[in-house]
Amino acid sequence: MAKITVTLPDGSVREYNSTVTPLQVLREWKPELEDEILLAEVNGQVWDLFRPLPEGEVQLRFLDFNDPPARDAYRHTAAHILAHAVKELFPEAKLAIGPPIEEGYYYDFDVPRPFTPEDLERIEQKMREIVAADYPLERLELTKEEARKLLEEMGETYKLEILDELPDERVSFYRQDGFIDLCRGPHVPSTGRIKALKLLSASGAYWRGDERNPMLQRIYGTCFPTEEQLQEFLRRLEEAQKRDHRKLGRELNLFIIDETIGSGLVLWLPNGALIRKQIEDFWREQHLKRGYQLVYTPHIARDELWRKSGHLELYSEFMFPTMQIEAHKYLLKPMNCPFHITIYKTQTRSYRDLPIRLCELGTVYRYERSGVLHGLLRVRGFTQDDAHIFCTPDQVKEEVKAAVQFALFILRTFGFSEFEVKIATRPEGKFAGTLEGWERAERELQEVAQELGLDYELDIGGGAFYGPKIDIFLRDCLGRRWQCSTIQLDFNLPERLDVTYIGPDNKEHKVVMVHRALFGSMERFMAVLTEHYAGAFPVWLAPVQVAVLPISERHLPYATQVAERLQAEGVRVEILAKSEPISGRIFDAEARKVPYMLIVGDREAQSGTVSVRERGRKDHGSMPLEQFVDWLKPQLKPPKVE
Ligand SMILES: [Zn+2]
Ligand SMILES: [Zn+2]
The missing domain is CATH 3.30.930.10 (Bira Bifunctional Protein; Domain 2)
Known part of the structure; x- marks a missing residue:
């Protein structure tokens, strides 16, 4: 075997005369880092810690969870653990794809029925068992022919489709215990490296995102090196879900997408x-x-224009089909x-x-x-x-x-x-x-x-x-x-x-x-x-800027007077005078995220004041109506920035 000359990040050089992996080098160089290092980089290329180094000159770097490629490998390994668990619990499941994504990973499965929340719990439990068993990951290279035979035996029809599209003559598989997957890698060395994991949701997803293809079941999950990082992520996720514009869009009457109009049309x-x-x-x-x-x-133009502009040649996959109008063809x-x-x-x-x-x-x-x-x-x-x-x-x-x-x-x-x-x-x-x-x-x-x-x-x-x-x-x-x-x-x-x-x-x-x-x-x-803004738009954008709430019916005339004064200043104002008790109406205005609520009763009507509440349960007490107008006015315009 020829020599391997490894240059480490600190410039030190080590020589080896037999097969050696990055992990072995790390154990000699800085054993205390073993727990946090997830992946190697060999001459600028990501490399499994457990994959033997190539012969010759090697520039070796080590990557941890803060390096995006290592984070991806970590999450990709978790995706394999997910698929491993699903295969054990649902042996008839066929595997599609399972990549790392921005905040975690997913895996798509062809299964006879959608996963239930109880299924997810069982799968997550099984994943923990696989992690606890700390199976080492193995990388193997097969020729395309060998790979095809293996995948045919396994009945993995989606993987066969992927295999056919790979240009390479040799392809890699990764194996842990009895689970094996066609995969480019890289991965972390063993399943036990995955510390804090969580399955997040399951939903239908078409194979290759195309609704003419079979509907698969996608499971989303995430994982982190520490429980604290996972909890922090889950907290942010919950906050993001509260702010999801699709949810707020419905709740606040901002927009909807209706299937009678069509997908993706707002x-x-x-x-x-x-x-x-x-x-x-x-x-x-x-x-x-x-x-x-x-x-x-206009929204449409003749095909001649799009031909000349090059759109028909370069962009037609994103264009809707041609329509024939009299002697000419048109496109959106x-x-x-x-x-x-x-x-x-x-x-x-x-x-x-x-x-x-x-x-x-x-x-x-x-x-x-x-x-x-x-x-x-x-x-x-x-x-x-x-x-x-x-x-x-x-x-x-x-x-x-x-x-x-x-x-x-x-x-x-x-x-x-x-x-x-x-x-x-x-x-x-x-x-x-x-x-x-x-x-x-x-x-x-x-x-x-x-x-x-x-x-x-x-x-x-x-x-x-x-x-x-x-x-x-x-x-x-x-x-x-x-x-x-x-x-x-x-x-x-x-x-x-x-x-x-x-x-x-x-x-x-x-x-x-x-x-x-x-x-x-x-x-x-x-x-x-x-x-x-979590739906709480600033005053100049808010659809209703001020809600006036008369305490009882007899305060309606004063409430109307207040509203008219504000309207004269161009304020978008609404009187909430339903027979509901005042607390219910305040709750309602808060839910609609109206920036200001003016509560008016006997005292306010007599003194020409308003009781001001700001969105988010902030009480500003009572003030003369004109003072409120002066306070509000600058907020009606976009804020001044340099
Ligand atoms: Zn993979
Ligand atoms: Zn342009």
Whole structure:
């Protein structure tokens, strides 16, 4: 056997003349770390701790739960333990896929009936037994032929389908005790490494997310190295469930998705529509202030347009089928860009006219598989807060900078303060435009981030073929990350659709186009806002801002007077005068998350005051009505941010 030369993270070098695993090296180097180290990295590649090192020069690193690949391996092993437990309890179950996900893992099974809560308890119990037995994991490599034979014997038809799609000649399996699974890995060394585990839920999921395929049963679970981490996660999960926009959407009459309309198609209910109007008014006002021009465009266009724009060639899998109208074929728009380009091209543009910024709250339709639709976050019809900036190459930097500042201003106005910025650069292979154009743009995007004092992450090669982009992610009050704003350069469409301006040299030049959305879409942003505020929207957005509650019927005239005074200030006010006792009506207003409740009785009517309660059971005592009006007024407008 040839030599293995291992370089450790501290620069020390060890030599081996026979088979050695990362775990054995770790035990010699730093045995005290064995409990927390889950995975190795060998020459930059993730590697099981129990997999023999390759011959030759090896750069070896060790990863713990804080390293995303190790966390994934940890959770993936838990997914195998889940499948192992299910196979023991339900031997007829067939395995589909079981990946780690953001906060845990899942596994899909083909079983005759859905799992019940009692099943989940039994499965979880069985998983604990498998963990307690501390079975070592083993990795084996088979040829595709051997693998096919094995999976056929096991009757794992879904795995056979996956196998057929693998390009490799040799494939890996992982085994623990009697359980074996076709799997790329990597994994942690033994089942006993999984400390705190929990199954979370079970639900139906179509094979490959397509409703034409068989319905499988998916079990979600999570696991952590310590019980404290698990409990902290469960607490956050409970908080997130309380804030789930689908639940609050129904409870607060914000929106619904009704199967009679169709999957992924949103009905905005009056309360949600009012919030949306507030957001849109603010959005339009701010755009007009910043030199954008508002346009409206139709929802369908002729197939010729989509052919020229390249959408039919590159994007057709997301487009709804063609409709024939008289002599022409039409398609629903998946994007607004070709419309805005057509508007731009209605005139000859001079360099003196640029930049031209066209904006629209444009509703687009994209086909998404039914399995991936999710509340307002993944839908089939949505309204982008879209804009296209047409400019010269020299104007790109300034325009992008202004767009990033604009995005941050807007997001801050809605109460967000933590952002992450990602810049995606030129992908491998084919790209539009010139290499110099890309290099300049990539440099300028980074300068923009630096000049604005933003920490940014570079996503090397992560850009689309048509141009680099800046994405802005926000963190909500639970620390969850959401993508909202995108500022995307485009060297392709101006070329393809011949979008030009006349330069100072009197010649035609191609414009640079910037696609840009700040919220992403109204639907998505509404979901993020609803969860961020847990439905308790700030006063300027709240559908009902003030509820007036007369203590008894004889206080109704004064309550009406109070309401009229507030309406005169543009306040959205409602009188809650049902015969129900006052405590029930307060409860009702709290449940609807109305920001202010004014309680009026004899004392208030006589002295021209109101008793002010703020949402969340905050009592401000009684004050003159005019004082309340003065207090409320500034809250009716969006908050001022720099
Ligand atoms: Zn696996
Ligand atoms: Zn666009």
